[in-house]
Amino acid sequence: MTIRDTITMKPRYFLTILLFVSHSCWCTNREYRGYKGGIWTVMNILVMNCGSSSLKFQLIDAETESVKAKGLCERIGIDGSRIVYRPANKEKVIEEAPMPTHAAAINIALKYLTDEIHGVISDLSEIDAVGHRVAQGAEKFSKAVLIDDAVIKAIDENSELAPLHNPANLTGIQVCRALMPDVPMAAVFDTAFHQTMPQKAYLYGIPFHYYTDYKVRRYGFHGTSHSYVSKRTAQILGKAPEELKTIVCHLGNGSSVCAVKGGKSVDTSMGFTPISGLVMGTRCGDVDPEIIEYIAEKEGITTHDVMDILNRKSGIYGLTDGIVDFRDLRAGAASGDEQCMRALEIFNYHVTTRIGAYAAAMNGVDAIAFTAGIGENAPTIRKAVCENLTYLGIELDDAKNDANEPDSVITTPESKVKVLIVPTNEELMIARETAEVVME
Numbered sequence: 001m002t003i004r005d006t007i008t009m010k011p012r013y014f015l016t017i018l019l020f021v022s023h024s025c026w027c028t029n030r031e032y033r034g035y036k037g038g039i040w041t042v043m044n045i046l047v048m049n050c051g052s053s054s055l056k057f058q059l060i061d062a063e064t065e066s067v068k069a070k071g072l073c074e075r076i077g078i079d080g081s082r083i084v085y086r087p088a089n090k091e092k093v094i095e096e097a098p099m100p101t102h103a104a105a106i107n108i109a110l111k112y113l114t115d116e117i118h119g120v121i122s123d124l125s126e127i128d129a130v131g132h133r134v135a136q137g138a139e140k141f142s143k144a145v146l147i148d149d150a151v152i153k154a155i156d157e158n159s160e161l162a163p164l165h166n167p168a169n170l171t172g173i174q175v176c177r178a179l180m181p182d183v184p185m186a187a188v189f190d191t192a193f194h195q196t197m198p199q200k201a202y203l204y205g206i207p208f209h210y211y212t213d214y215k216v217r218r219y220g221f222h223g224t225s226h227s228y229v230s231k232r233t234a235q236i237l238g239k240a241p242e243e244l245k246t247i248v249c250h251l252g253n254g255s256s257v258c259a260v261k262g263g264k265s266v267d268t269s270m271g272f273t274p275i276s277g278l279v280m281g282t283r284c285g286d287v288d289p290e291i292i293e294y295i296a297e298k299e300g301i302t303t304h305d306v307m308d309i310l311n312r313k314s315g316i317y318g319l320t321d322g323i324v325d326f327r328d329l330r331a332g333a334a335s336g337d338e339q340c341m342r343a344l345e346i347f348n349y350h351v352t353t354r355i356g357a358y359a360a361a362m363n364g365v366d367a368i369a370f371t372a373g374i375g376e377n378a379p380t381i382r383k384a385v386c387e388n389l390t391y392l393g394i395e396l397d398d399a400k401n402d403a404n405e406p407d408s409v410i411t412t413p414e415s416k417v418k419v420l421i422v423p424t425n426e427e428l429m430i431a432r433e434t435a436e437v438v439m440e
């Protein structure tokens with residue numbers, strides 16, 4: 001019997017009522033399961049990352065920081081939706097299941113987590129807190145917060161700044177709240193870490209009232225990743241974050257660079273939206289705004305159409321014959337394909353020049369950390385990026401760079417600036433911030 005069969009067979013509301021009653025009891029006493037006498041002994045945190053057509057989730061044991069189970073629901077609201085579910089120490093499960101809505105996907109995810117065979121908890125009452133990734137917190141949120149009606153309203157109001165992301169994040173929150181009404185939930189914002197940027201870094205050279213009237217400014221994204229990686233970098237180097245000037249290069253499907261001074265973000269390459277900064281898989285990165293109207297006129301299309309092209313058909317995809325995956329790009333470049341070589345050179349160049357800019361912004365740099373799919377796995381890209389940074393005092397150790405070891409320093413002991421590979425862990429960071437918020 002599949003999870004889907006179970007869902008359709010069992011009266012769902014009975015479980016919800018049962019949960020409501022049991023949670024009401026422990027919440028009013030503040031004697032959470034595992035929270036006795038002011039000390040946490042057990043805490044299962046469910047991390048939810050709800051995208052427009054996908055849901056990523058992880059159940060994390062806050063005490064050991066281990067992942068009990070994780071999963072991905074794909075193609076929500078589209079034909080061919082499926083769940084890939086990976087419980088720790090058990091068989092991976094892939095099931096094609098109709099997921100017409102996010103509610104259906106979340107129900108399936110929760111059913112897997114509590115399933116007799118595949119599950120890792122016996123029922124939903126073992127979930128102590130839920131942490132939701134939210135894309136845009138704008139100036140309202142400079143840290144994670146406990147979700148209440150006012151927070152939901154604010155996330156909704158921020159949807160106009162992130163129309164592709166915030167509504168999906170909000171749906172995830174609302175569905176989880178309906179299913180687990182008394183479980184404390186936190187919103188962890190992609191933008192929050194960058195709220196420490198000074199005005200000189202976040203204001204654009206446009207009429208000032210666009211900022212005051214319409215909130216047009218640089219927000220930056222990938223904040224959870226930049227925060228995690230900069231802290232982990234300090235830990236690996238045996239320093240306090242306050243002592244370091246670090247540049248984090250989050251290079252993945254979306255890419256951004258962040259200057260972190262004394263543990264705080266002081267500048268980052270993504271801006272008002274995640275389209276700007278580096279050349280990415282399908283996004284153009286920084287372009288002259290005149291290009292938009294010019295192309296629209298030349299092609300006889302609207303500026304809206306051009307924006308769509310700049311978001312979905314540009315970057316590496318646009319520079320090549322539709323390549324998005326950097327593994328294919330590297331393979332193409334290695335085999336001498338000119339388009340691939342050119343696109344890769346452009347990507348690397350933009351990362352290098354951004355690092356140079358941020359070294360200038362901080363008047364120096366102690367460490368450069370590479371993270372995310374490309375940053376963690378592509379030695380040739382790290383080497384090419386660092387090639388023109390010898391003036392900063394970087395001496396790459398080729399053997400260490402090629403070894404691709406997670407959490408490793410890949411420069412020589414003499415290198416003035418340390419370069420590291422630091423795998424990002426946004427889910428763990430969300431779980432940590434959720435635990436903090438819930439315990440406040």
Ligand code: AMP
Nearest residue numbers: 252253254325326327372373374377378
């Ligand atoms: P992420 O968004 O962090 O999941 O990163 C996804 C990106 O990492 C994709 O473009 C992948 O092609 C890229 N990636 C994964 N492994 C490698 C690799 N060995 N070399 C180059 N790129 C990689």
